[in-house]
Amino acid sequence: MSYQLLHKPIVSNWTMSRYCKVTLTLIGIIIGLLFIFVRSREYKLRQIYKLQNEIADIIDFEMEYMTREIFTEGDKWLPVAGINGHIYSAYFDPRPEVILKYSRSSANTFGEIFIVALLPTNTQSQHLTCVLQFEDNDRQTIFKKIPAQLRILNDHWDLEYSAFFIICDLTYKNLENAYDYRQLPEAVRIVHHHEDDDNGQFVDMHYPKYGMKQLSQEKSDFMAVCVPVLHHNFNRALELIEFIEYYEMMGINHFTLYNSSVTPEVDKVLTYYRTKLTATILNWNLPSIYVYEQTLRHEGLFAALNDCLYRNTHHHSYKYVGTFDVDEFLVPRQHDNFRDLMRDLDLYPNQNDSAGFIFRNVYFYTMYPDNVASRKKVPYLYTRAKTERLKMPHEPGKRSRYVVRGKDTVEIGNYNIWEFREGSLMSSEKEFKEYIVNPETALLHHYAPCEAEETGCYLKSIETDDIALRFTERLASRVEKTCSTIFGADGCPPPRKRIFGSE
Ligand SMILES: *[C@@H]1O[C@H](CO)[C@@H](O)[C@H](O)[C@H]1NC(C)=O
Numbered sequence: 001m002s003y004q005l006l007h008k009p010i011v012s013n014w015t016m017s018r019y020c021k022v023t024l025t026l027i028g029i030i031i032g033l034l035f036i037f038v039r040s041r042e043y044k045l046r047q048i049y050k051l052q053n054e055i056a057d058i059i060d061f062e063m064e065y066m067t068r069e070i071f072t073e074g075d076k077w078l079p080v081a082g083i084n085g086h087i088y089s090a091y092f093d094p095r096p097e098v099i100l101k102y103s104r105s106s107a108n109t110f111g112e113i114f115i116v117a118l119l120p121t122n123t124q125s126q127h128l129t130c131v132l133q134f135e136d137n138d139r140q141t142i143f144k145k146i147p148a149q150l151r152i153l154n155d156h157w158d159l160e161y162s163a164f165f166i167i168c169d170l171t172y173k174n175l176e177n178a179y180d181y182r183q184l185p186e187a188v189r190i191v192h193h194h195e196d197d198d199n200g201q202f203v204d205m206h207y208p209k210y211g212m213k214q215l216s217q218e219k220s221d222f223m224a225v226c227v228p229v230l231h232h233n234f235n236r237a238l239e240l241i242e243f244i245e246y247y248e249m250m251g252i253n254h255f256t257l258y259n260s261s262v263t264p265e266v267d268k269v270l271t272y273y274r275t276k277l278t279a280t281i282l283n284w285n286l287p288s289i290y291v292y293e294q295t296l297r298h299e300g301l302f303a304a305l306n307d308c309l310y311r312n313t314h315h316h317s318y319k320y321v322g323t324f325d326v327d328e329f330l331v332p333r334q335h336d337n338f339r340d341l342m343r344d345l346d347l348y349p350n351q352n353d354s355a356g357f358i359f360r361n362v363y364f365y366t367m368y369p370d371n372v373a374s375r376k377k378v379p380y381l382y383t384r385a386k387t388e389r390l391k392m393p394h395e396p397g398k399r400s401r402y403v404v405r406g407k408d409t410v411e412i413g414n415y416n417i418w419e420f421r422e423g424s425l426m427s428s429e430k431e432f433k434e435y436i437v438n439p440e441t442a443l444l445h446h447y448a449p450c451e452a453e454e455t456g457c458y459l460k461s462i463e464t465d466d467i468a469l470r471f472t473e474r475l476a477s478r479v480e481k482t483c484s485t486i487f488g489a490d491g492c493p494p495p496r497k498r499i500f501g502s503e
């Protein structure tokens with residue numbers, strides 16, 4: 001008897017299995033490569049940690065005895081030789097994961113220098129060189145040239161100029177007597193490769209106040225707040241006092257403000273807080289090539305924000321850094337201050353990998369009438385007068401602000417966080433993430449005029465929200481006291497009515 005096949009053998013099954021084999025092999029190779037990658041990343045990280053451990057004493061000794069005053073806050077914009085660009089400040093970043101990601105040297109990099117810069121948007125890394133200035137033991141000045149690496153900051157909108165980090169490697173030079181040779185530069189300048197190395201000005205380095213171990217120590221201060229650039233004759237003196245007094249009352253230790261142009265009245269307020277050491281007021285006079293919104297976005301805002309992050313994390317030692325504009329008040333709805341709020345939000349390292357906390361924005365438009373109970377009350381406080389708000393907070397990322405754990409953050413933007421430190425694979429640390437804070441926990445109250453066409457704003461549905469009133473009596477007496485210290489018998493200046501559509 002002979003059998004005949006009714007069907008041809010099913011070829012596709014066989015192909016499937018070959019397909020499977022190929023896929024499995026590929027997956028195997030990928031896993032293998034990943035394993036090698038992870039192992040080599042881990043290996044390299046270990047090398048950096050090891051190097052840093054070995055030399056920490058020498059580096060700390062040098063930081064302590066650095067001949068020049070290294071803790072100045074006198075930064076200003078200085079030209080880069082041979083190119084239409086400027087540098088502002090320079091920081092020492094010792095994070096091994098950052099070194100691993102950005103170092104261009106093969107070995108012995110123990111830290112990166114992060115320089116805050118404004119450069120033509122199309123500038124390429126290979127065009128620029130870092131020139132480090134050291135002093136040797138005979139007080140002779142020595143220069144060392146190393147390649148620069150550029151990292152354009154996000155949100156730049158492709159205008160002619162943009163904010164950048166310029167990154168330069170610091171490599172350890174192993175000598176018989178390590179104490180004869182300095183490892184840390186006092187200052188750094190940037191030159192274009194067409195230019196003579198002798199040209200251009202130096203910015204002073206900022207080093208961590210507590211040395212190499214600053215980021216891993218527990219005793220950091222609580223939180224610093226960055227206030228984006230005050231520009232175009234900024235004139236809201238009373239609002240600025242309300243802002244600083246509010247945040248200070250809620251537990252903020254320090255403020256960093258960028259002064260581009262302010263009225264004499266505001267200048268008095270700034271001088272007062274600087275004298276009290278509540279605030280650092282930085283000179284932010286931009287050279288004339290940077291034209292507001294025409295050649296550079298937002299008066300160099302992204303440079304200011306990231307300068308503030310590095311200044312308060314890698315020079316001063318604040319655990320958290322937050323960014324808020326003068327008309328924005330972060331109001332906790334259940335907690336009484338920011339310490340309690342952050343204690344509940346930041347569960348790291350026990351449960352969460354969050355290193356950035358996003359607070360959603362809700363408008364309390366200033367065109368809404370003041371609430372009746374607050375009328376005639378002095379001083380005028382936005383947080384007390386305005387209790388009508390849009391029902392819906394904006395989506396995260398739209399005008400939201402944030403608080404970050406500085407040591408785990410590499411780049412911040414206006415409304416969001418752009419880059420966290422990569423986790424160290426040796427421990428259980430993974431990728432750090434941002435966490436969107438529930439609007440029931442805290443909201444960013446934004447006391448501003450309607451940002452678009454006014455009739456449109458009147459059509460949006462609103463509700464009454466007087467949660468901020470639980471803070472405003474205490475706030476009012478603080479503001480009043482400060483006003484009389486600054487302005488004497490004149491007391492608080494009148495509130496500035498803000499014109500619709502103005503920033
Ligand atoms: C703010 O900047 C202006 C303009 O450069 C300057 O005149 C003023 O002294 C600065 N104020 C403070 C407090 O730094």
Ligand SMILES: *[C@@H]1O[C@H](CO)[C@@H](O)[C@H](O)[C@H]1NC(C)=O
Nearest residue numbers: 344345346347351352354435
């Ligand atoms: C932490 O993680 C848990 C579980 O994934 C999540 O429910 C919680 O909302 C997170 N909290 C924070 C503050 O990140």
